[in-house]
Amino acid sequence: MTVGLEHYLVVSALLFALGLIGVIVRRNLLIIYMSLELMLNAANLALVAFSRFTNSLDGQVFVFFTITVAAAEVAVGLALIVALYRKRQTTHVEDLTTMKL
Amino acid sequence: MQDALFYILAFLTLVFGFLVIANPFSRNPVTSAMFLVLAIVALAGLFVLLHAFFLAAVQVLVYAGAVMVLFVFVIMLLDLKEEERRKIKVLGIVGGLVSVGAILAIFLSSLLNAPLGAVEAPVLDGSTVRLGKLLFTEYLLPFEIVSVLLLVAMVGVVLLSKKDLK
Numbered sequence: 001m002t003v004g005l006e007h008y009l010v011v012s013a014l015l016f017a018l019g020l021i022g023v024i025v026r027r028n029l030l031i032i033y034m035s036l037e038l039m040l041n042a043a044n045l046a047l048v049a050f051s052r053f054t055n056s057l058d059g060q061v062f063v064f065f066t067i068t069v070a071a072a073e074v075a076v077g078l079a080l081i082v083a084l085y086r087k088r089q090t091t092h093v094e095d096l097t098t099m100k101l
Numbered sequence: 102m103q104d105a106l107f108y109i110l111a112f113l114t115l116v117f118g119f120l121v122i123a124n125p126f127s128r129n130p131v132t133s134a135m136f137l138v139l140a141i142v143a144l145a146g147l148f149v150l151l152h153a154f155f156l157a158a159v160q161v162l163v164y165a166g167a168v169m170v171l172f173v174f175v176i177m178l179l180d181l182k183e184e185e186r187r188k189i190k191v192l193g194i195v196g197g198l199v200s201v202g203a204i205l206a207i208f209l210s211s212l213l214n215a216p217l218g219a220v221e222a223p224v225l226d227g228s229t230v231r232l233g234k235l236l237f238t239e240y241l242l243p244f245e246i247v248s249v250l251l252l253v254a255m256v257g258v259v260l261l262s263k264k265d266l267k
Contacts, residue, residue, distance in 0.1 A: 003107045005217050008151070011111045013208040015118050017201050022122030024197035030130045030176060031122065034137050037168070038118055041144055044160075052151040057232050060153055061240050064232075067156075067163055068247050072254035074168050078175045079261040085179050 008049035015042035029081055029091040033074070040070050107150055114143040130176045134169060141165045155229040 015038060022035025044063045051059025085091060117140035121133045141164045148157035236244055 003104045006212060006215075007107065007111070008147070009212055010209070011114065011147070013205060013212070014115055016208075017205040018115070018118045018122060020201045020204065021198065024201065025194050026122060028130060030172070030179075030181075031133050034130075034133055034172065035122055037137065037164075038121060038140065041141065041164075044156075045144060045147060048148055048151050048153045048156060052153070057228065057235050060156055060228070060232055061235055063153075063156055064159065064236065065240075065243060065247055067159055069250065071163055071168055072251055074171060075258050076254050076261070078171060079258040082175060082178065083261050091179065091181065 005049055005053040009046055012042045012046040012049070015039075015045065027093050029084075029093060032093070033077060033081070037070065037074070040066060103150060107147070110143050110146040110150065114140055114147065117143060130181060131173065134172050134176060137172075138165050138169050141169070152228060155232055 019035045019037075019039035019042060022038065023032050026032055026035065044066055047059040047063045047066070051057060051063075081091060084096070088095065090096070117136050120136040121140060124132055124136065126132075141160060145157040145160040145165075148154075148160060
């Protein structure tokens with residue numbers, strides 16, 4: 001069976017689910033952040049696959065923008081984590097409950 | 102040949118992705134970061150199979166290069182002790198897995214019912230040239246806005262990293 005669009009979409013869905021499991025189950029802020037990157041990459045794979053199989057490059061342009069925004073997001077997020085660690089000496093989400101009622 | 106490569110790369114991507122979130126041998130964030138690099142490189146291989154050569158290069162340069170270096174740098178800067186085992190909330194994990202499984206089931210069932218058909222992939226030629234032209238004509242405004250966004254992010258990061266955060 002030749003590899004088509006649906007194969008790539010299945011891989012993308014599985015990768016997205018893996019990232020979502022990481023965000024929900026893991027309790028370390030840094031690993032939650034890496035799982036977010038995994039989810040973004042899954043979306044990128046779906047976009048590139050659509051762009052290939054519909055013969056239009058718009059999907060690839062979107063992925064280009066996604067990668068740029070993800071880079072900016074990682075920079076800001078990691079700066080926030082460092083600032084948080086300076087104040088609290090922890091990256092464990094269950095220790096960060098100031099906003100909990 | 103290409104089909105075999107697809108299966109190998111997809112398998113590697115998923116295995117490395119799994120090792121990022123749940124490594125049975127180590128709970129050290131550095132290990133997770135290294136496996137994330139491998140997953141990203143395997144994903145770049147999938148991009149090559151999809152004839153997105155420019156994006157594969159960008160993926161390796163920006164993600165595996167810049168972003169992951171930043172990650173590893175921050176992990177080492179924080180100097181995390183080995184994460185002590187805490188009591189795991191079984192209810193939370195089961196609930197999380199069930200909800201993720203439900204979302205995945207929705208994805209796959211909608212994929213099964215989608216009228217995709219067995220279309221042969223059309224040939225994209227000179228895709229990097231076309232991508233560049235598209236980026237600087239039709240998508241010129243978003244491109245410029247993204248550059249402003251990067252500037253804003255840079256200013257924000259400098260502000261957040263100051264010693265006495267107000």
